[in-house]
Amino acid sequence: VQLVESGGGMVHAGDSLQLSCTASGLAITNGNIRWARKAPGKGPEYVSSANTGGRFTTPRNSAKNTLYLPVNNLGPEDAALYDCTSESLGISGRGTQVTVSS
Numbered sequence: 001v002q003l004v005e006s007g008g009g010m011v012h013a014g015d016s017l018q019l020s021c022t023a024s025g026l027a028i029t030n031g032n033i034r035w036a037r038k039a040p041g042k043g044p045e046y047v048s049s050a051n052t053g054g055r056f057t058t059p060r061n062s063a064k065n066t067l068y069l070p071v072n073n074l075g076p077e078d079a080a081l082y083d084c085t086s087e088s089l090g091i092s093g094r095g096t097q098v099t100v101s102s
Helices: none
Strands: 002-006 009-012 017-024 034-038 045-047 066-071 080-086 096-101
Touching: 002 080, 017 080, 017 096
Parallel strands: 009 096
Antiparallel strands: 002 017, 017 066, 034 045, 034 080, 080 096
């Protein structure tokens, strides 16, 4: 089982990105893979619509076995290493870095 994230980069405040998490050896279904992020000096936090007031959604493309994280209006507080994780399997991808300049 492998999770591979992509789509991160260096952006300006107010820009948007779409992060992708593609799985191999595991079918992504509703809720079995979650996005998380870790910012410098902070602990990891899960990123979902529920804990971001609807700001972040996690649409899924079953045909591509990919989970997305569209991030709009990025701010410095969004700079972090974003990764996707399977809690049940205890695995995560290597992550994709998002850097935001003001």
